[in-house]
Amino acid sequence: MTSIAPASFGAALLAARDAAGSQHYPQATLYVVATPIGNLADITLRALHVLQLVDAVACEDTRHTQSLLRAYGIDRPGAQLLALHQHNESEAAQAVIARLAAGERIAYVSDAGTPGVSDPGARLVAAARDAGHRVLPLPGASSVTTLVGAAGLVAAGDAGSAFVFGGFLPSKAGERDAAVLLLADEPRSVVLLEAPHRIEALARALATLGERKVTVGRELTKQFEEIATVAAADLPSWFAASRDRTRGEFALVLHPKPTAVDDSIEGERVLRLLLAELPVKTAVRVAAEISGAPRNALYEAALRMRKDGDESIAP
Known part of the structure; x- marks a missing residue:
């Protein structure tokens, strides 16, 4: 045999x-x-x-x-x-x-x-x-887990390091654009696959996601492997910078949807005020409801404030 x-x-x-x-x-x-x-x-x-x-x-x-x-x-x-x-x-x-x-x-x-x-x-x-x-x-x-392991996915709040597998998006432009609109509201990381003849079209579609990070894995584990993380808005120019970048097989990871900075800042401000009068769990719950900031992130902030000996926090 x-x-x-x-x-x-x-x-x-x-x-x-x-x-x-x-x-x-x-x-x-x-x-x-x-x-x-x-x-x-x-x-x-x-x-x-x-x-x-x-x-x-x-x-x-x-x-x-x-x-x-x-x-x-x-x-x-x-x-x-x-x-x-x-x-x-x-x-x-x-x-x-x-x-x-x-x-x-x-x-x-x-x-x-x-x-x-x-x-x-x-x-x-x-x-x-x-x-x-x-x-x-x-x-x-598996190209999926290979790229996820190299992407450095870090998410705040309830999304954690979870990811979903999106696979190949539709090949027709209208259907692909509609799928990307749905991805805009997905808080978790999303793993996508694409063929070389459609990678530039996918890059243009993903560019509408602005500053959200995308990790591109090209020819994973092969001699000319390339892994890069760029803002979604910069994907078309990244591929255009070298014709070699459109060759081979592709996996991409759309990073977690970032928590709005304003929400985090406002959440910690409200949390600090509430901690002067309320227990930690109650203060975190109320601060999350008021600010819209993730509860897990606020809880970590409360523990950090307490560890740092913030005098405004109730014993």
Whole structure:
């Protein structure tokens, strides 16, 4: 099933066997396997072991997956690679389920990253579960979490560090602009994906969000990776500064909606007055209602004032 591995990954295959070989891999199971988004070294040891172990690999593009497997020293006959992509997912899922029913182990990989996250795979997983088969996920690379980890997302108040996944916005200009209007009112961070031929149009649409920060990740984990954080209003000029910036695959993070500075200043002013007469929790609640400032931020401010020994605060 496997050929002699190239020197660069031969040790990894041995390590995969040693690290993951003793674990239990049930039959009649669909293994959802994350693969690298660019850098081949971002494969997990368990993924390497499972890709050698399973009876067949369902994949978004059989040629791409064959090349990926051979890069790791895993050589599978074409008959063991099953095409399952966005245009045939429902039909091809039934063929996979038939093989699961026969007791086979089947892996599913998309072209890059984690299947089912803006890639095919969700319908296959749902069909396998509905048919009573186990689905076993193997976590790994994802452009979503890769960029979030590098964006430095910091939010005040109740939004915290939460983010939502927006994926690809509509390709039609009017629908895309309407989607951006909704993003303007979203207090949390939003992760978006975009293709190179539409990235400049997306940049123009996001520019209407003014000073709200956007982190752009281009060609993540690849040789020409670029990560930059700019104000939304500056996105079109940032892309226009170099033609290279419009090449490759893109993930973007719209940072949390900033709390109005005036609200924060007014909130702390009101809070300081209330703390002279009221308990902390009551003062924070009333100050938030009066000023509109986030309650969590006001509570932290109250604790800071008390720690600093502000004499105006009631004991």
